[in-house]
Amino acid sequence: MIILTLLLGQTAIDFADHLYATGDYKRAALEYERIGFADPDDTVWTPYAILRAGEALLKSGDYKRAANVYEFGIKNISTRWEYFQYGYMRAEFADSGYPAVKIIAPRLKASELAAKSSIYLAFADIYSGHPDSGLTILSSLEPDPLVDEVISVLGTTPKRRSPWLSAGFSTLLPGAGQAYCGRWADAWQSLSITGIFAAASVYYGFFSQDTTLGNTIKIAVTASLGGLFWLGNIYGAANAALDYNDYEKRKKDEQLAILFSRFDLEPEILKP
Secondary structure, eight states, X not given: OHHHHHHHHHHHHHHHHHHHHTTOHHHHHHHHHHHHHHOTTOOTTHHHHHHHXXXXXXXXXXXXHHHHHHHHHHHHOOSOHHHHHHHHHHHHHHTTOHHHHHHHGGGGTTSTTHHHHHHHHHHHHHHXXXXXXXXXXXXXXXXXXXXXXXXXXXXXXXXXXXXXXXHHHHHHSTTHHHHHTTOHHHHHHHHHHHHHHHHHHHIXXXXXXXXXXXXXXXXXXHHHHHHHHHHHHHHHHHHHHHHHHHHHHHHHHHHHHHHHHTSOOOOOOOOO
């Protein structure tokens, strides 16, 4: 009977593994769950099936369900506890649950997953707004070129542009603030449009020989439009600085995300 159970379990596991290997993670997760949840007695296949179900769900992007699967393993399976803890931590991290990472990672310090957990803990600190703490954790790890790259990026201060300085530049010369932020097309547009209306109002006010009401209206319209574009140019210059700062921050965040994706953080889940 035991041999028959093992053979049937092996066949079902092989099918689930095939789905996983071919990238059909949602169906693989269902198969693994069916095997793992079908036998509450924690048989030889149960830990493997539940762990693989969690991995499949992580790869399919269903982080909440993955967390539930790992939590089931924590509560109901007596072996591989560190793998279930680690899986739950990864699911929480993927769903921006950084406080859970900070709780679980220290529990794994004495396990074979300690180094991988430390990477998650460091990035949880970084993503939750504590880069200095993340830097300290990374600096304590074994020398590694990829870790060194992350440390280098963390040590780089993003370029910034002052909104007040940008607005001040454009107050003195329309478009100067946009140029300060590297937006040359916007700078030329602000300078040319404001300049055209300013030149027109000066012409109608000081050089035109026309003294009729129509000329007065032209002066008022061109001066008003020039003034509006001048004020809009100042506002645009301040926004250009804010956009510049946001772009530089996002660029750094993207660099960190790319580096994080290069770490080999998937656990090795061996068949029993």
